[in-house]
Amino acid sequence: MSLVRSIAKVALATGVLLASQALAQTSPATEADHRRMLDKLGIQALRPGVDGWNKAAQNAVNYDESKAGPFSLLPDPLVLPDGGPVTDARMWWAVRRPQLLELFAREVHGRAPAKTPAVTWRVVSEARARRGGVAVIERRLVGVVDNAKAPSISVRLDMLLVVPDGAAKVPVMLELGFPDGPPWARGQPPPPGPDWRDLVIAKGWAYAILDPTSIQADNGEGLTQGIIGLVNRGKPRSLDDWGVLRAWAWGVSRAVDYFETDPTTDAQRVAVEGVSRYGKAALLAMAYEPRLAVGFIASSGEGGAKLFRRRRGEQLENLAASGEYHWMGGRFLRYAGPLTADDLPVDAHELIALVAPRPLFISVGNDQADAWIDSRGMFMATVAAGPVYRLLGARDLGATTFPAPETLIASGDLAFRQHAGGHTAGPNWPDFLDFAARYLEPAKA
Ligand code: GCU
Numbered sequence: 001m002s003l004v005r006s007i008a009k010v011a012l013a014t015g016v017l018l019a020s021q022a023l024a025q026t027s028p029a030t031e032a033d034h035r036r037m038l039d040k041l042g043i044q045a046l047r048p049g050v051d052g053w054n055k056a057a058q059n060a061v062n063y064d065e066s067k068a069g070p071f072s073l074l075p076d077p078l079v080l081p082d083g084g085p086v087t088d089a090r091m092w093w094a095v096r097r098p099q100l101l102e103l104f105a106r107e108v109h110g111r112a113p114a115k116t117p118a119v120t121w122r123v124v125s126e127a128r129a130r131r132g133g134v135a136v137i138e139r140r141l142v143g144v145v146d147n148a149k150a151p152s153i154s155v156r157l158d159m160l161l162v163v164p165d166g167a168a169k170v171p172v173m174l175e176l177g178f179p180d181g182p183p184w185a186r187g188q189p190p191p192p193g194p195d196w197r198d199l200v201i202a203k204g205w206a207y208a209i210l211d212p213t214s215i216q217a218d219n220g221e222g223l224t225q226g227i228i229g230l231v232n233r234g235k236p237r238s239l240d241d242w243g244v245l246r247a248w249a250w251g252v253s254r255a256v257d258y259f260e261t262d263p264t265t266d267a268q269r270v271a272v273e274g275v276s277r278y279g280k281a282a283l284l285a286m287a288y289e290p291r292l293a294v295g296f297i298a299s300s301g302e303g304g305a306k307l308f309r310r311r312r313g314e315q316l317e318n319l320a321a322s323g324e325y326h327w328m329g330g331r332f333l334r335y336a337g338p339l340t341a342d343d344l345p346v347d348a349h350e351l352i353a354l355v356a357p358r359p360l361f362i363s364v365g366n367d368q369a370d371a372w373i374d375s376r377g378m379f380m381a382t383v384a385a386g387p388v389y390r391l392l393g394a395r396d397l398g399a400t401t402f403p404a405p406e407t408l409i410a411s412g413d414l415a416f417r418q419h420a421g422g423h424t425a426g427p428n429w430p431d432f433l434d435f436a437a438r439y440l441e442p443a444k445a
Contacts (some may be wrong), residue, residue, distance in 0.1 A: 034322040041331070045337065072353040110332075111327050119148040136201055167265075175273050176281050216251075279300030282296070301314055302318060305382065357393060359435065399416075
């Protein structure tokens with residue numbers, strides 16, 4: 001307990017979301033649900049994840065690059081199961097991309113239901129305010145999910161939308177995060193550097209902050225509630241059902257639905273952003289929601305833009321443990337025993353490839369403070385998605401060597417930057433906004 005408290009103190013002091021790194025605090029109900037999934041799979045026990053705190057532990061996390069591989073060859077996004085090549089864009093869209101979507105749904109993220117209940121958005125409150133000297137209108141919105149099929153389960157998406165006063169059809173930067181600010185930042189001085197919200201408003205754009213936990217709780221015991229529980233009418237998940245990351249991404253799509261109806265926002269110019277677990281969800285949202293124009297994926301790590309096959313930083317086994325398994329579909333747990341990451345039919349580069357040809361900015365912090373997320377593993381995945389971008393007539397990352405810190409690589413439609421800070425998107429916002437402007441402000445391109 002005292003370890004937990006001192007970690008919380010460090011998190012407050014640094015103003016960043018600290019990776020929990022193997023400190024899973026799960027309830028008996030979560031443990032029971034995790035066990036239930038393993039029983040369905042006929043699995044006795046999983047291999048343990050790596051320990052990010054205790055260097056002396058037998059399963060201590062590896063940060064030594066020379067031990068990060070060798071790993072088996074990455075699956076080729078442009079080779080069909082029968083060994084034939086994907087030769088043109090038409091084949092990608094008609095054959096290969098659907099195959100990859102099916103593999104991710106079946107083996108990694110779980111399946112989003114074919115039909116989900118309707119969401120009705122309404123404005124809860126509206127206020128005038130100023131942000132960085134600019135007059136803005138702040139709207140708090142609730143997306144009420146139709147629960148006629150399970151009236152005891154109430155799901156209400158919570159989103160803040162802030163638009164410059166007088167805005168008409170402006171781009172929206174949609175963050176998965178905390179509409180009222182991160183809880184660990186309350187009463188703390190703001191982190192150094194510009195506030196991303198001021199930067200967005202100064203461009204004449206809008207920003208929105210959607211609370212993922214209003215879509216689906218961030219734990220296993222909540223799986224019989226939230227949108228996942230509602231669709232299942234309160235029953236526990238089956239092996240095929242969607243995990244929480246997929247549900248959070250579904251919520252992003254519902255936010256885009258709202259932007260389509262609001263004359264102040266342009267639903268064709270929405271960028272999605274998230275950090276860490278919300279970075280993973282932002283990447284899924286980009287992969288599954290074609291209406292999203294640009295993605296800013298920060299410190300997403302394992303289950304996000306990091307290659308599962310890398311033996312550095314967090315490992316697949318951590319995701320499969322009771323503290324994080326709820327993010328994933330049930331069948332994913334098999335890869336933490338009896339199978340391994342090398343047996344996965346897909347890897348993170350193919351999740352990035354599902355975004356192609358749309359622009360994507362992969363953001364990481366410095367290699368010490370943000371080591372758990374394996375920056376290099378994410379860089380390698382971004383490089384390996386390049387052939388799909390090229391096939392679709394877009395530009396790849398344009399680099400294959402891991403760049404020095406604070407070097408922006410953004411000559412193509414994939415971008416990468418390692419900022420000097422920790423587990424945050426913060427210092428990369430100015431570069432991301434420049435990158436996004438290339439696509440969202442065509443007049444300035
Ligand atoms: C944990 C987890 C990561 C996750 C992070 C976060 O550290 O292991 O996968 O990204 O929490 O969301 O802060």
